[in-house]
Amino acid sequence: MNKFETQFTDYFSAQQAFAFWKARVGLYALLRAMNIGPDDEVVLPGYTCVMDVNPIKYVGAKPVYVDIEPVMFNMNVDLLEQAITTNTKLILAQHTYGYPCEMNAIFEIANKYNIPVVEDCCLALGSQYKNKLCGTFGKAAYFSFQWNKPFTTGLGGMVSINDKDLIEPMQDIYQQAATPGLKAQSMLKAQRMVYRTVIYPRTTAMITNLFRWMTKKGLVVGSSSCAEFMPEMAEDFLTKMGSMQVAAGTSQMNKINKNIAHRQQMAKLYDKLLSEADFDIPTIPDYMDPVLVRYPLRVSDKEKALAGAPAAGVEIGSWFECPLHPIETPMHLYDYTKGQCPEAEKACRETINLPLHPRAGEKTVRRTVAYIKQFR
Helix, strand or coil, X not given: CCHHHHHHHHHHCCCEEEEECCHHHHHHHHHHHCCCCCCCEEEEECCEEHHHHHHHHHCCCEEEEECECCCCCCECHHXXXXXXXXXXXXXXXXXXXXXXXXXXXXXXXXXXXCCCEEEECCCCCCCEECCEECCCCCCEEEEECCCCCCCCCCCCEEEEECCHHHHHHHHHHHHHCECCCHHHHHHHHHHHHHHHHHCCCCCHHHHHHHHHHHHHCCCCCCCCCHHHHCCCCCCXXXXXXXXXXXXXXXXXXXXXXXXXXXXXXXXXXXXXXXXXXXCCCCCCCCCEECCCCEEEEECCCHHHHHHHHHHHCCCCECCCCCCEECCCCCHHHHCCCCCCCHHHHHHHHHEEEEECCCCCCHHHHHHHHHHHHHHC
């Protein structure tokens, strides 16, 4: 294992960790290691990123969507059992925005039907459920280190293995993975340097639009390619994490506790200020200790709130724009039918998210709330 994988393994008391070029690559490797393939079904929430669905399609399996509950945007466990069939081979428990899933209820159903559980922790690094870290409940978990995740290595993902029987098949697949080329790694390193220099809450919207344009022109390493929305798997999809990403991840793991403390402190400030502004603030069970990647909030006019944010110097996120984010997703290619998850579709129409990253301090939170009050 490289140093980043070792740090990650130790942090989660896992059996072993495997670092990949992207989180979705790690999920793909994990599905293969679990022998999930054609005619198999994978149950997941209908409020997710389409890039989480792609690996399911790549191995020939079928995604089965469960609607969400409206408070923490996680899979509604009251609807989970009715999604189970004889073809169900996996439940993906996504800790949305960093709110822990109801793991006891999920495992009660999973154990009843002898179905394994894998945790999607792409938005939940450090969150705890009943004093236990998210990512330590299922047979395995996967994490993302893309630009807007709990911390970034540019791109990147990690799979942590909790079931020792999965180590050998994962190692076999990992050995098949390519090593990213020097050009891609160097471009990514340059992008991280730019990110550290110019990305602040007041500049995020402008830089994001520029980045998307540069991605289309092939001038930067983008998070997703057009082919991935088809869905089509690129020949070089199965790729390990590069050495420059490993170095960035190692650096970030050394600061993880400070990162977590900041996010929780700013989330409490949002709770206080938004409550004073008469927003509905969710009541989180006392056995959950979330570390949010972004602060989700329902508003009266999502489109108008997003449109006015750049001029106000406010950073607002739009995901999830549709049940299989982003809005460009041809959802019929992913076995999703409009109206299938009405609560998720309602959340997509109403929910924005607010910054909690280390560069968003108290002044940013207060400025953001001052702007967003008009959309109560």
